[in-house]
Amino acid sequence: MNNFSYSEQLIEFIKNSPTSYHAVDNMKKFLNSAGFECLDENEPWCLKSNNGYYVTRNDSSIIAFIVGAKEPIETGIRLVGAHTDSPCLKIKPNPEIHKKTYFQLGVEVYGGVLLNTWFDRDLSIAGKVTFKNKDNKLAVALIDFKKPIAVIPSLAIHLNRDANNGYIVNPETGMRPILTVRHTNNEDFRDILAKKLVSQLSSTSKSDNLSVIDYDLSFYDTQPPGLIGLKKDFISSARLDNLLSCFAGVQAIIRTNKQVTSMLACYDHEEVGSTSAIGANGAFMESVLNRLFDQAETKSRVVANSMLISTDNAHGVHPNFLDKHDENHSPIINNGLVIKVNANQRYATDSLTSSLLKNLCNDISIPTQSFVNRADMSCGSTIGPITAANIGIKTIDIGVPTFAMHSIREIAGKEDAFYLFQMLNKFLDTEKLQ
Numbered sequence: 001m002n003n004f005s006y007s008e009q010l011i012e013f014i015k016n017s018p019t020s021y022h023a024v025d026n027m028k029k030f031l032n033s034a035g036f037e038c039l040d041e042n043e044p045w046c047l048k049s050n051n052g053y054y055v056t057r058n059d060s061s062i063i064a065f066i067v068g069a070k071e072p073i074e075t076g077i078r079l080v081g082a083h084t085d086s087p088c089l090k091i092k093p094n095p096e097i098h099k100k101t102y103f104q105l106g107v108e109v110y111g112g113v114l115l116n117t118w119f120d121r122d123l124s125i126a127g128k129v130t131f132k133n134k135d136n137k138l139a140v141a142l143i144d145f146k147k148p149i150a151v152i153p154s155l156a157i158h159l160n161r162d163a164n165n166g167y168i169v170n171p172e173t174g175m176r177p178i179l180t181v182r183h184t185n186n187e188d189f190r191d192i193l194a195k196k197l198v199s200q201l202s203s204t205s206k207s208d209n210l211s212v213i214d215y216d217l218s219f220y221d222t223q224p225p226g227l228i229g230l231k232k233d234f235i236s237s238a239r240l241d242n243l244l245s246c247f248a249g250v251q252a253i254i255r256t257n258k259q260v261t262s263m264l265a266c267y268d269h270e271e272v273g274s275t276s277a278i279g280a281n282g283a284f285m286e287s288v289l290n291r292l293f294d295q296a297e298t299k300s301r302v303v304a305n306s307m308l309i310s311t312d313n314a315h316g317v318h319p320n321f322l323d324k325h326d327e328n329h330s331p332i333i334n335n336g337l338v339i340k341v342n343a344n345q346r347y348a349t350d351s352l353t354s355s356l357l358k359n360l361c362n363d364i365s366i367p368t369q370s371f372v373n374r375a376d377m378s379c380g381s382t383i384g385p386i387t388a389a390n391i392g393i394k395t396i397d398i399g400v401p402t403f404a405m406h407s408i409r410e411i412a413g414k415e416d417a418f419y420l421f422q423m424l425n426k427f428l429d430t431e432k433l434q
């Protein structure tokens with residue numbers, strides 16, 4: 001796979017993954033095509049050496065792993081962590097709002113959304129719906145309207161003279177998407193969903209009589225990802241944080257030589273703190289490890305010899321805002337992978353894991369950079385410190401430098417995206433880190 005074909009496949013993956021549910025569904029397709037077996041947490045597992053497996057929770061978190069041919073006590077496990085969710089606008093349970101003949105939906109802000117970037121975009125709706133089918137049984141389906149069906153218009157500057165002077169957006173009243181005008185006041189959002197489900201499911205099954213019970217749906221920008229820039233240097237897309245890492249991880253694990261036991265964990269709920277049954281601060285990975293190694297001493301020995309690479313996007317230095325970066329730690333897009341360091345443990349990197357990664361990257365001629373926040377600015381965090389604390393595993397936090405993180409449209413480097421895939425592929429195949 002070369003850089004160009006990899007970028008095209010990454011773009012297609014993100015385009016078809018408007019929510020964490022769709023991302024996991026698409027990752028499952030990659031794993032199925034590579035011969036990985038789907039496991040059920042409710043059933044006993046019969047695992048075989050040299051085979052690949054995966055298990056999901058809530059359809060939005062996934063752990064894939066390979067039982068390597070080599071003894072894991074000797075090699076340890078090579079783990080990669082990422083997250084499937086991105087900041088967005090989630091639709092409320094009773095969302096219908098009728099004002100001046102406009103039909104709007106109430107939304108709740110999910111994660112640290114850069115709100116101003118959501119104005120004047122062509123929005124659609126996607127997510128998971130639970131419904132009763134014609135047999136009066138509960139069923140679940142993914143839904144995606146695909147076409148632009150809503151917009152959040154900006155207020156004209158003539159009516160808001162402070163718009164360019166630090167105007168604050170009210171997330172409750174200012175972010176309600178408009179779906180239509182000249183509506184009837186009795187329109188019900190669940191009826192709209194039911195009609196969409198009927199049309200979506202009719203090609204595969206008879207579903208002409210269903211009722212929507214509940215849903216987890218969000219708005220997303222319909223503008224597709226693409227390569228931009230004078231020399232096509234940049235990938236411009238929604239949800240690069242963190243579907244770029246999810247794609248790199250799944251492409252790397254399906255290409256391993258299966259000699260070393262390896263694992264890819266892509267969690268939901270990272271953007272809201274990871275504390276849930278399906279988040280990195282839950283027991284999902286611990287549960288999988290306990291089934292892989294049912295003796296406590298064996299598991300402890302394996303973990304002691306293992307390493308996790310937590311992959312999440314990093315802040316690329318912005319040429320218009322150089323003062324927002326430490327001048328000696330200012331990652332440049334397409335100049336290599338970023339090793340993220342924080343003395344207060346917001347990142348899990350230490351001198352050993354940093355050295356191990358640098359050696360690995362040097363072996364395959366991949367450049368690295370370092371990021372440390374300015375001492376007078378607070379630092380974000382990742383699943384790295386959470387997993388390191390819960391599992392007790394050596395961990396490093398890395399990422400690709402990115403502009404406009406948490407915007408509806410983020411920008412990363414084409415070269416860096418390919419570097420990440422190449423490094424993870426090498427990491428998962430490495431029998432002994434040194």
